Amino acid sequence: MRIATWNVNSVNARLETVLRWFEEAKPDVACLQEIKCVDEKFPAEAFERLGYNVAVHGQKSYNGVAMLSKHPIEDIRRGLPDGEGDDHARYIEGIIGAPTPVRVASIYLPNGNPVDSDKYPYKLRWIDRLSNHARELLALEEPLVLTGDYNVIPEERDAEFPKNWEGDALFRPQTREAFRALKYLGLTDAFLEADGAPGAYTFWDYQAGAWQRNNGIRIDHALLSPQAADLLTGVSIHRDVRSWEKPSDHVPFVIELDL
């Protein structure tokens, strides 16, 4: 089973490109981020025509996440379930029932810039809230895939020009520390586990010729419970999608589980 994550930077502005990739890559499950629309404006029919079930947690103008699956999606949960409240739509979770149940979450972690604004503490708090939820899910001892745009560069090797990112909310020591704390609950980074090579990035900025200079970073991740990690057979980054017409600034990242 192939499970993908892709920050599409507006699903409606990019529908043609997104559908083209779905037809070519045929993911079983796809987690989308930054759909940038409310639930009613999500182009569900277009995905249903390709055989997908659709679960959406949208928001006007910004953020918004979705999950598409060829198998039914059960026990759908929108937002982190800690009662803290969140006016950003950044989390949706569901159980993909077949062939073996696997719980999947589509995550759009806050960017956090600029770091001297309240956006940065919001980011750190959000990682903490995600960690609390992950701890509860791990206790279930089930196959679990937490995938999405984490807006975290975990290590120097995950940036072509790490010096450019010093002090940035995506690479600050505090950010990386919070991300490590999440992983150390017992989650496995699927990319590293599958021996993903340094220099494999998932994001290139639109500005300053970042793509042409390969000024990329790896910020889209899949974190696996032990029960999911045991089933991991491979990963792939669909780098060429960045060179298509009207691309997102992120490319799809796909993991393969032996389910």
Add this chain to the structure above:
DNA sequence: ATGGTAGACCTTCTA
């Protein structure tokens, strides 16, 4: 050292 691009949407915010 600065500005560079893209999307939503109405004017500036977010990334």
